[in-house]
């Protein structure tokens with residue numbers, strides 16, 4: 001099995017979305033600055049010896065500028081996305097095309113992680129998503145609740161969605177999925193165990209940045225279930241400890257850059 005990271009660019013947004021009480025005023029600082037931060041967008045390309053090319057999270061749609069509603073672009077606008085960040089070009093660099101992809105695993109169905117399904121329109125590639133996330137994302141579109149984080153262009157029954165059930169599932173040999181809710185009801189983290197014995201744990205947006213995971217700083221306005229988040233944090237730490245994992249967080253560019261450009265086997 002070979003594993004490498006994919007770089008889908010970055011968006012820039014207020015820190016309050018990812019850190020509880022980010023920019024909050026206090027008695028001694030009544031009007032603090034509300035800092036902004038780059039949210040790196042990334043995914044993983046896994047070449048599996050039995051199941052072929054598998055992707056974990058696929059970034060935004062290439063034509064996001066026309067598909068994302070103006071309020072979403074105002075709050076979470078993408079500030080870095082060039083031809084190099086397009087999924088089809090990333091696959092080409094590795095010697096593949098979108099037609100070679102045998103499976104797509106989506107950690108959660110937000111627009112910056114699953115919008116790249118647009119590259120697979122008309123193809124019948126299986127898209128593995130947790131049962132709870134499939135249900136919630138279609139519900140969010142139908143009711144306009146959480147609209148903006150989920151968009152109808154890719155939450156579309158034309159795609160070949162395959163539900164993943166339960167708290168833990170070894171989908172393919174060496175690829176284990178864990179339900180880790182908090183940010184969304186059905187976010188799935190992924191652990192890849194390579195033949196070298198090295199383990200990678202991808203948290204999707206259950207953990208956005210180093211501060212969330214390593215300093216246990218709770219997530220901000222993007223959290224849908226705070227109690228669930230604390231349980232997921234504890235679960236992820238046990239998994240990471242048990243398997244001595246390299247942990248890759250949803251939007252942390254510093255950790256991402258340590259691994260970008262390397263091929264792990």
Ligand SMILES: [Zn+2]
Nearest residue numbers: 110112205250
């Ligand atoms: Zn995200």
